[in-house]
Amino acid sequence: MITKETTVSSDLIYTGKTIQLRVDTVEVPNKGYQKREIIEHKGAVAIVAITEDNKIVLVKQYRKAVEKELYELPAGKIEIGEDPLDCAIRELKEETGYSVDSLKLIHKYYATPGFSNQLVFIYLAKNLIPGEINLEEDEFLEVYEIDKDEAYNMVISNEICDSKTAIGILLTKELI
Template identity: 55%
Template sequence: MILEEKTLSSEKIYNGKIINLRIDTVELPDHKYQKREIVEHPGAVAVLAITKENEIIMVKQYRKTVEETLWEVPAGKLEIGEDPKKCAMRELKEETGYSCKKIELINTFYTSPGFSDEKMYLYLAKDLVEGDPNPDEDEYVEIHKVKVEDALDMLQNGTIKDAKTIIAILMSKQLI
């Protein structure tokens, strides 16, 4: 049995700079009807940037949504029509100042498919070249180098709480 929901109607509720919100009326497999609130997001990238010394380039950034400063890998929203690989290189450079000679897609995943269509592209960046960061005017970040072993400890003790960063660090064990 294939469990699908058939969209009967869709209503745009909000169009914003980062997200849009719509409400879909769907028919469930048992022929009942339900409303689905869906956040539309253009997608995003995250970058697992690893130095030759097996350090992960990370940022600490205050996130208003959770009222906390979080440890994260560099990341950012895709612009409409933007190539994810180019976005990953741009975000790495803007947030940390680093550029890379090698970058490859290592995974894609949905961040919260229960309510959002955001797709995250996770890249591995190596052969890093240090430079000056150029963050967005509303972006305030601290840049840190964290040894892979220390990052794994930070996962264990709950210091790192950001899902994309957790995925990136767990994948780093297989990539280095």
């Protein structure tokens, strides 16, 4: 039987540039009260950008949380009040230089719903228009164009282990 937890109180512990951390006290049927640590996040986008010759555009960047470089789809966080579609167009341009006339939402998912409300929107972009990369001041990445089958194999072999990237590549395997 699935039960809903009722929030009794909520304490904001930390507010940062990207996240907020709160601790909720919840009432759990037949178990009294428990604490839940919740990370609040404005959401993010990821873009499966497909070149004219059916290559997937990936970026490689260092991620401090895991202490390694990862292959990822172009992606970024949604700014306050920003529409996810507008964010995807902006992030694709900033990170890869590519512009696009239209994007198609192919999936959305909660990244880690056990402790965060972060919702990730994955878009498919085709008919790319090359342009200049315009990275933010604190971004350092390399852009790669990987054959779709090679990208798929990189997911299967765990060379790509970023969830949004794996999901995007697996979802589009039959679309391109």
